[in-house]
Amino acid sequence: MRLLPGQPTHIANHSIDSLSLMRNAVSNPDVLPTVFELFKDEYTPLTTLLNVKGMKTKGLYDGFSGANYKVVKSNVVQYLIKHSDRVKLHFAKGPGGVTFECDAYPTQPGRNQSIVYCYFDTNWAGPKEVIELNDNETKIYIIDDQPPVEVGGAWRHMVKIVTSTNESFINPELMEENSEASVVHTMYEHDFSETGNEKYTFDSYGQASMTLQRLKYSYSGTAEHLAVDKYWTMHKGHASWLTYAEKTMMERAAKYHEYATIFGKGTVATDGTVLMKDKQGREILSGDGIIYQGDGAYEYPYNTWTMKFLEAIMEDADLRAGSNGKLELAVIAGQKAINGFSKLMRESGFVTQNNNVVGDAETKGVNNDYDYYEFGGVRIIPKRWRWFDSEERPHKELSDGTRKGSWDAIFVPLGKTSSGDNQIELVQLRPPKSGAVHGINKGGSEMSNSVDGSHHHFLFQSGVISRAKIQRIFRPYNS
Numbered sequence: 001m002r003l004l005p006g007q008p009t010h011i012a013n014h015s016i017d018s019l020s021l022m023r024n025a026v027s028n029p030d031v032l033p034t035v036f037e038l039f040k041d042e043y044t045p046l047t048t049l050l051n052v053k054g055m056k057t058k059g060l061y062d063g064f065s066g067a068n069y070k071v072v073k074s075n076v077v078q079y080l081i082k083h084s085d086r087v088k089l090h091f092a093k094g095p096g097g098v099t100f101e102c103d104a105y106p107t108q109p110g111r112n113q114s115i116v117y118c119y120f121d122t123n124w125a126g127p128k129e130v131i132e133l134n135d136n137e138t139k140i141y142i143i144d145d146q147p148p149v150e151v152g153g154a155w156r157h158m159v160k161i162v163t164s165t166n167e168s169f170i171n172p173e174l175m176e177e178n179s180e181a182s183v184v185h186t187m188y189e190h191d192f193s194e195t196g197n198e199k200y201t202f203d204s205y206g207q208a209s210m211t212l213q214r215l216k217y218s219y220s221g222t223a224e225h226l227a228v229d230k231y232w233t234m235h236k237g238h239a240s241w242l243t244y245a246e247k248t249m250m251e252r253a254a255k256y257h258e259y260a261t262i263f264g265k266g267t268v269a270t271d272g273t274v275l276m277k278d279k280q281g282r283e284i285l286s287g288d289g290i291i292y293q294g295d296g297a298y299e300y301p302y303n304t305w306t307m308k309f310l311e312a313i314m315e316d317a318d319l320r321a322g323s324n325g326k327l328e329l330a331v332i333a334g335q336k337a338i339n340g341f342s343k344l345m346r347e348s349g350f351v352t353q354n355n356n357v358v359g360d361a362e363t364k365g366v367n368n369d370y371d372y373y374e375f376g377g378v379r380i381i382p383k384r385w386r387w388f389d390s391e392e393r394p395h396k397e398l399s400d401g402t403r404k405g406s407w408d409a410i411f412v413p414l415g416k417t418s419s420g421d422n423q424i425e426l427v428q429l430r431p432p433k434s435g436a437v438h439g440i441n442k443g444g445s446e447m448s449n450s451v452d453g454s455h456h457h458f459l460f461q462s463g464v465i466s467r468a469k470i471q472r473i474f475r476p477y478n479s
Contacts, residue, residue, distance in 0.1 A: 003102060010041060016105065018194070021150065021440075022049065025082035032037060032049050032257075032428055032460060032462065033048075033050070033051040033056055033426050033428065034051055034433055035250065036048065036051070036139060036250075036253075036254040036257060036258075037051060037052075038233060038250070038254070039250070039251055039254040039255075040354050041366040042251075042386055042445060043254045043258055043386065043387070044254050044255075044257070044258045045258075045332055045384065045385050046258060046261060046262060046327060046330065046332050046383070046384035046385070046412065047083055047254070047257060047258055047261060047426065049330055049383065049414070050414075050424060050425070050426050053322065053323070053414060053425065054323070054427065055367065055414070055422040055424055055425050056425060056426035056427070056428065057068075057077070057425060057426065057428065057465075058128070058372050060077065060228065060427070060428070060429050061429070062429070065323075068421060071429060075209060075210040075212065075285055075429070075461065076207060076208070076209050076210070076268075076272075077207070077208045077210070077427050077463065077465075078207050078208075078339055079208065079421075079425075079465050079467075081208075084366040087122065087124045087182075087183075088180050088181070088182055089120045089121065089122055089124060089131065089143035089180070089181040089182065089183070090120065090121045090122075090177075090178050090179065090180055090181070091118065091119065091120060091121075091175050091176060091177055091178065091181070092119050092120055092153070092154040092155075092177065092178075093119065093152075093153075093154060093177055093178045094119035094152045094153075094154040094156060095151055096152075096153055096454055098119070099118070099119050099175050099176065099177055099179075100116055100117060100118050100119065100170075100175045101116070101117040102114055102115070102116045102117070105169060107172070109169055109170045109172065110140070110159075110160060110161035110168070110169045111166070111167065111169040111172045112148075112166045113125040113160055113161070113163075113166065113171065114160075115143070115158060115159075115160060116140070116158075116159050116160065116161075116164040116170060117156055117157070117158060117159075118140065118156070118157045118159050118175060119151075119152075119154035119155065119156055119157075120148075120154065120155050120157060120181070121154065121155070122155060123147060123148045123150070123155045124183060125142060125148065125157060125183050126142065126147055126148070127142055127144050127146065127147065127152060128141075128142060128145075128186050128187060129141075129142050129183050129185070129186050129187075130142075130162060130183070130184050130185050130186065130187055131157075131159070131181050131182065131183055131184070132181065132182050132184045133170070133173055133174040133175070133179070133181050133182045134174060134179050134181065138170055138171065138174055139161070139184070140159040140160065140161055140162065140170065141159060141160050141161075141162050141187060142156040142157050142158065142159050143158055143159065143160055144157070146476040158255075162187075162297055193202055196271045198245070206368065207268075208287055208427050208463045208464065208465050209266060209267075209268045209285055209286065209287035209288075209463060210287055210427070210461045210462060210463040211260045211264055211285070211286045211287050211461070211462060212285065212459070212460075212461045213253065213256050213257070213260070213459070213460055213461075213462075215249050215252055215253055215256075215457070215458050224241070236276050237427065239327075245456070246456075246461040249458055250458075251338070251458075253458060253460060255387070257460070257462055258385070258387070259289075259387065260286075260287075260289060260462065261289055261290065261462070261464045262289045262291055262332070263289050263291055263292075264286060264287060264288060264289035264292070265288060265289070265292055266286055266287050266288035267284060267285060267286045268285060268286075268287070275313070278382050287463045289412075289464060290412065290424060290464055290466040290470050291410065291470055293464075293465075293466040293470075294466065294469070295469075297314060297410070297469070297470040297471060297472040298469060298470070298471045298472065299471075299472050299473075299474065300312075300313060300471065300472070300473045300474075301473075301474060301475070301476045302407075302473050302474075302475065303475060303476075304340065305341055305343065305344040306344070307344065308339075310344065311376075313411055313468050313471055313473070314329065314376065314378055316469075316471065317329055317411060317413055317469075317471060318413050318423065318468040319378060319413055319415065320413065320415030320416055320417065320418075320468075321415050321416065322414050322415045322416055322417070326379050327377055327378045327379065327415060328372075328378070328379045328380075328381060328413070328415065329378055329379070329380050329411055329412070329413055329414070330380075330381045330382075330383060330411070330412040330413075331380060331381065331382045331383065331409055331410075331411055332383050332385045332409065332410050333382065333383070333384060333385065333388065333408065333409035333410075334384070334385065334388030334389050334403075334405055334406040334408050334409065335384060335388070335389050335479070336402060336403075336406035336407045336475075337388070337406070337407050337408060337409040337473070338382060338384050338409075339410075340407075341382055342382070345370070345373055350370070350373055367384070370382075381414075388405045388406055388408050389403065389405065389406045393405055398477070404474070404475060404477065405475060407473075407475035408430075408472070408474050408475075409472070409473050409475070410470055410471065410472050410473075411470065411471040411472075411473075412424055412468075412470060413468045415468075417468075421467060422467070423460060423466070423467050424464065424465070424467070424468060425464065425465040425467075426462070426463075426464055426465075427462065427463040427464060427465055428461075428462055429461060429463070432458065432459060432460040433457075433458070433460075
């Protein structure tokens with residue numbers, strides 16, 4: 001969908017069955033992200049990108065129940081999460097605040113085949129299994145015949161190091177809190193082995209709560225009779241228009257929608273209780289944006305872009321192929337972040353032989369902007385989001401006088417999970433609502449009050465599903 005420049009000289013061979021774009025928006029719950037495409041360059045880079053790629057739910061309604069979605073309330077959508085059977089363990093603090101215990105060799109745990117008690121955040125590892133630690137060299141073996149027991153909020157495992165020399169021991173740094181480990185295989189006695197381990201993973205449902213937003217515009221009875229500026233739009237051959245007031249209101253709605261999709265914070269507890277209530281005690285429901293869903297975004301402080309820094313982010317990203325078979329990673333960024341990224345690309349050789357000269361004669365220029373950069377099998381799509389630099393946004397100045405927010409960026413994977421679901425998905429549950437309250441300017445049965453003017457209201461409800469980890473980069477305050 002796009003805005004047409006100027007007033008059309010004529011409309012031919014186009015069906016204008018709904019002159020106002022607002023009427024189109026309120027008749028179809030799936031069309032709102034498409035309407036927000038009108039403001040993609042200013043306000044909605046992520047919404048537009050997801051909409052263009054079809055990464056949005058379709059056909060949901062109150063009471064819907066399908067294989068992958070359930071609408072459990074008029075404002076809550078549950079979505080299926082396919083769990084992986086490749087489970088990681090993380091060292092956790094057990095009794096006494098320690099992640100391991102070895103009475104025989106406290107500083108060289110496991111030496112001379114001594115017993116070590118390790119504490120993990122899960123009981124996924126069981127008897128007679130081998131666990132690989134995060135140096136990818138050290139292996140430990142669960143010598144117990146019984147499943148691990150929960151002690152002090154962590155799961156205790158009785159282990160020994162897998163080695164052929166008595167001098168070997170486990171480096172304590174490998175067992176620091178949150179250090180990762182994985183079950184890799186089993187080892188059983190050759191005679192009279194008794195049993196094996198049972199492991200199951202079950203699919204579960206995540207939950208996305210909708211955020212309800214409401215905007216309005218007003219005009220006086222006198223203004224109603226003046227010429228109304230129209231902004232013409234085109235979408236799939238369908239011509240429509242917005243009045244100046246509608247366009248202004250929709251711009252604001254687009255900005256609010258984008259912010260809530262990325263930075264919105266939820267007000268719903270895990271048990272479904274709505275924590276936020278207004279003065280009258282009414283529930284105020286809001287859903288989490290992609291930054292705060294799950295365990296929250298990975299955060300990376302930085303001062304300057306380097307290829308090593310970018311490659312580290314790409315290695316951590318949950319990259320999966322999308323509908324086009326590509327591994328794609330969107331970068332939604334402020335101006336300083338975009339500038340730094342673009343400079344890195346130029347310095348890394350992403351320029352053409354003609355130095356990106358476009359046009360000729362007096363129209364000749366140099367264009368160093370690209371829609372995407374592709375290397376290492378990954379396509380990176382940079383998009384500037386003006387909110388990071390906006391005068392409307394609260395900001396803090398860094399020591400060099402630049403705005404801290406201008407250095408912000410988020411990395412959003414645009415693929416599909418192993419079950420074929422979109423990693424990021426816009427949710428539109430019910431059609432937007434639009435209505436007007438008229439005064440004496442209308443008169444008759446449409447008159448609701450004595451004011452010489454009308455108020456037009458726009459109500460929309462939206463949410464987002466994140467099945468992937470988002471990454472956020474920022475420049476620290478002390479930079």
